[in-house]
Amino acid sequence: DIVMTQSPDSLAVSLGERATINCKSSQSVLYSSNNKNYLAWYQQKPGQPPKLLIYWASTRESGVPDRFSGSGSGTDFTLTISSLQAADVAVYYCQQYYSTPGTFGQGTKVDVK
Amino acid sequence: EVQLVESGGGLVKPGGSLRLSCAASGFAFSSYSMNWVRQAPGKGLEWVSSISSSSSYIYYADSVKGRFTISRDNAKNSLYLQMNSLRAEDTAVYYCARDLYCGGDCSQGLFDYWGLGTLVTVSS
Numbered sequence: 001d002i003v004m005t006q007s008p009d010s011l012a013v014s015l016g017e018r019a020t021i022n023c024k025s026s027q028s029v030l031y032s033s034n035n036k037n038y039l040a041w042y043q044q045k046p047g048q049p050p051k052l053l054i055y056w057a058s059t060r061e062s063g064v065p066d067r068f069s070g071s072g073s074g075t076d077f078t079l080t081i082s083s084l085q086a087a088d089v090a091v092y093y094c095q096q097y098y099s100t101p102g103t104f105g106q107g108t109k110v111d112v113k
Numbered sequence: 114e115v116q117l118v119e120s121g122g123g124l125v126k127p128g129g130s131l132r133l134s135c136a137a138s139g140f141a142f143s144s145y146s147m148n149w150v151r152q153a154p155g156k157g158l159e160w161v162s163s164i165s166s167s168s169s170y171i172y173y174a175d176s177v178k179g180r181f182t183i184s185r186d187n188a189k190n191s192l193y194l195q196m197n198s199l200r201a202e203d204t205a206v207y208y209c210a211r212d213l214y215c216g217g218d219c220s221q222g223l224f225d226y227w228g229l230g231t232l233v234t235v236s237s
Binding site: 038040042048049050051052055061093095097100101102103104105106107 | 157158159160163172174175208213221222223224225227228229230
């Protein structure tokens, strides 16, 4: 199975500041035949199910604010919240869907400083 | 509006069985692969099982293989998870999750809609 490792485990950012979460996979999730990275990001607020934010490493799901962006390729990926809002307090998970079983990172908790 | 509503969770003794259901509405259920994903209390997310739109492709996590069975009834817009030989480590909220549309009887393992979940507690 592909192991997904996120860093940091938690971070606190002032409102309006940038938040950056890293995700590293134990093997490449870039499929060479279509040049797509099989990497997604989810947001989970307390008491709620996860919500898909980004897939193909950098494609925002419909309705997701453009302050959320994804980048990276191969084994190293980043989720950036350009200007943190109070509504962004949540746990964020990366997930690879390159191979079965799809595996998630351990999660990164984002709070307001 | 896409809706996924899970039911069937509860308290069960180790070794017992439970059947979860997921009622889907607001989309063409028969065209989408579906999944079960679980989350132990205070823990992260774990994919459990997936089933393609026509039930041709079924996959399980190693942790549940041989004990859990996924199925669907496209006429009833419903997804199921039969859980047997339950263990304490199966205690979790079980989410029904829709797979991002892949254009055929296929599965991407990417989840664009989730239900609110149903809690399964395995304890004596």
